[in-house]
Amino acid sequence: MNSLLINDTNHVWHPLRQAQTEITVTPILKAKGSVLYGENDKEYLDMVSSWWVNLHGHAHPKIAKAIFEQAQILEQVIFADCTHKPAIQLATQLAKLLPEPLTRVFFSDNGSTAVEVALKISYQYWHNQGQGHRKRFISFEGGYHGDTFGAMAAGNAAHFHGPFQEFLFDVDTMPYPATWDGDTETHQKETHALKYLNDHLEKYGDQTASLIIEPLVQGSSGMRMCRPEFLQKMVSMAKSYGILVIFDEIMTGFGRTGSLFACQKAGVTPDLICLSKGLTGGFLPLSVTVAGESIYKAFLGDTFDKAFAHSHSFTANPLGCAAALASLELFEEENTLQKIAQIETWHRRHMDELSKHPNVTKARIMGTIAAFDIRNEESKYALPIVATLKKAFLERGLLIRPLGNVVYLLPPYCTTEEQLAYAYDSIREVLDQI
Ligand SMILES: Cc1ncc(COP(=O)(O)O)c(C=O)c1O
Incomplete structure (x- = not known):
């Protein structure tokens, strides 16, 4: 060595x-x-x-076997005009596990790209419907959504992204009521955060395309937790202005917070959810951005202009999908x-x-x-x-x-x-x- x-x-x-x-x-x-x-x-x-x-756990034999077997059948194929069984099965299974209306699965290959996809979908969703004036985005103080440019713009991790600040598009940052066991100021912080958001929405709600948050736990800024009650009120406020709510569950997904997805634990459903990290049990890079059918339909039309023109070479890699399916089976079996x-x-x-x-x-x-x-x-x-x-x-x-x-x-x-x-x-x- x-x-x-x-x-x-x-x-x-x-x-x-x-x-x-x-x-x-x-x-x-x-x-x-x-x-x-x-x-x-x-x-x-x-x-x-x-x-x-x-x-x-590392080197879990079931996931290793699933990858080995898939590699001998179909290791990769272009996903633009083709499809394959592991991707179809995984999309179907995720649609079953996620709360309504999250049924339409867009594949990419890491957390940052899942976030890029969500931000782009949320922007083009309005654009496609003649509401191009919805150009603003909302995120939260302490949020981290990845290191590509859109994800950097949505995040607030100045310690990572300092040199790039001037290239990042504007995102409106809201206070985040981080709390802990025995915190006596939780209500005060939540009230302040909700009032701040409310004031902001009164001015800019109808110009805002989407809001992105790591639900319940902000990972990279230090495992900063908030209460489900805050999320519920915050999401309902945003939705009352028609704003698309994106949950970045790259870290919280697949059981980390105690439920399969943090949105279930929080009792609130986003319009778009981003999943990666644990998706394949940690074996292979794969991610998904899952939307509701009404969002998907806004991309349908007679011409290509309305389509979502975003892709990655390894979109829906069959080995990753096979690993993810095996990982989901393990949730039941173990x-x-x-x-x-x-x-x-x-x-x-x-x-x-x-x-x-x-x-x-x-x-x-x-x-x-x-x-x-x-x-x-x-x-x-x-x-x-x-x-x-x-x-x-x-x-x-x-x-x-x-x-x-x-x-x-x-x-x-x-x-x-x-x-x-x-x-x-x-x-x-x-x-x-x-
Ligand atoms: C909440 C959250 N979103 C996005 C990302 C970016 O994921 P990736 O590192 O796979 O690009 C991370 C990574 O830590 C994350 O924790």
Whole structure:
């Protein structure tokens, strides 16, 4: 591996990392369940589900088999004028699982493109109906929707996107009422956010094409959670102006928040939903943007002008679709939602204890996601403490990547009680030292 690592240093450009100052990358040779295996069989518990993509554990044999079998039948075909069984089956299955009216599935291949597609659909939807004046978009403070230009514009992650600001189209940013266990100001924050939105809509509601939000949990800005009640009121306000509501469930989809989709847990249905990450169980890049039939119909007409002229070479890749179908079957076969509920119970038990630690504040849990802020640390993404923490966790055999001053756990659903307990014990040990 050493010569390989030299070549990594010489030839590989890793994402989201200052190569000059950050600790060396960790070589991973194989993985199984919740465990990644490094050199000399060093084990690391994957407490971030490998950037939130892995659901049922690494190298799950059922998904591996589904990909292997599909690869021998049809590995890829142009999706513009052709179709295939795995894509049809997956679209049908997603339409069955998602709440009404989300039945029309547009495929792409990562989270950012799913968001681009949603934004473009929402804009062209109005354009096609002679309402081109609906040019405005709404998003929320702290939102993150990806790193392509449209997704950057919709997001508010200045720490990632600073150099590009002047190229990003205007998006109206609303306050987001982030809350946590024991927060005494929740109602105040929600009232403020709703009033701000209401005032904005009174002025610009009929010029707005769509609103995008990560429902219930904003991932990248630090697992910032909000209450279903806020989402319900906010969505109904937006819909009263006809604004299309986009739920970016790239991270929250497929069980993370306790329900299969966060919109179900929140009791509110968007007009468009973006899914990726866990879609294939974390095996292959694939994403979907799912719309209701009335949106789809706005793209029908006698000429091409009204069609949605957006595509990617690997749209609806059959291997990705086969992996996704196998992953969805696992939810039934392995009682995955029950496992998720179990992880939430374990989180609550451990977090009750951990939240008494003097360095811990704003503890919060939703489904398999548990997070807290480190007291007295500011919330910038690349704080010096992040490198220190990552190193301390790695030394203890844990893959945990704090987001600024936020430490969070987002484990695969096969994680055991013992593995989770080890993660919490190690976090406590590391917190004692800072
Ligand atoms: C909520 C959300 N939307 C979009 C994205 C972008 O997804 P991708 O990294 O696959 O482009 C992410 C990635 O973390 C995300 O968390």
